[in-house]
Amino acid sequence: MKRGWLVANAFLKTRKFLDVYRYLEEAAARRGMQLTLKKTDELCVEFALGERDLPDFVIFWDKDVHLAAMLERAGARVFNSSRAIAVCDNKIDTAICLEGKVAMPRTVFAPKTFDGVGYSDRGFVAKAAQLLGMPMIVKEACGSFGWEVYLARTPDEAHSIVDKIGSREFLMQEFVSSSAGRDVRVNIVGGKIVSAMYRFNDHDFRSNITLGGKMRPHEVTPEQARAALAASRAIGLDFCGVDLLFGKDGEPLVCEVNSNPNFKSSLECNGVNMADCIVDYIGGVI
Ligand SMILES: Nc1ncnc2c1ncn2[C@@H]1O[C@H](COP(=O)(O)OP(=O)(O)O)[C@@H](O)[C@H]1O
């Protein structure tokens, strides 16, 4: 019997997360695999104590890339890899990794600053606003559920958003108005598209379901399939959810790539249980 760990963040305990863990555990049980839930706080300490009874595989459902890297260093086969998770978790890294490989909205990264230092010169925000036009998107490098994605209608609004972001990393991006409030989520496992949904929100420019977006099953166009698969391949993901925007002529623009896509909504939307796809895929490669 193949033995695996499902590594989960110790502090995220909402139903959203717990349901995903349960789906993965049930999918593993259906395949006759033993999948043990391991919390990140316990693992950190176990590692320090030198307890390393490694399983055959690890499904890493968190963004704790240090812990993922430590597991890899110890010899575990980690899905997704620490590197792929890190690239997805930081939207600046994602954009750098995908540069020249897939089309993305035009993006300007904010230069690095530090706590207590801030930006003594905000000229780069004004220049980005000029380059990208108004309104523009201001997006924290690390964020989920649309919570850290903002729309600046004027340069003044952009400045107040930047004030609130403080010293956290962020980027500024062309607002793809042809895609306002709508996008396509493409779920991929092992280099194959397993499900896709069209998400739309009439009340917000962000289509995230958590923010009230609605969804319906979507048949990807060949262009959308190419873009999503190219993004997944470039980052080296075993499984992911790619968000695609609609460009001016409907062409796909990669918005972001999720290494731990919350597949509960896709299960509700089109009945595809991504947990089964993930477990099948892992069973085929270990
Ligand atoms: N450049 C953009 N132009 C238009 N809409 C965008 C843009 N970037 C993000 N959005 C909208 O905001 C949503 C959230 O952005 P995303 O980058 O996917 O962050 P998160 O990780 O929080 O989901 C997207 O699904 C999309 O609807």
Ligand SMILES: [Mg+2]
């Ligand atoms: Mg998203």
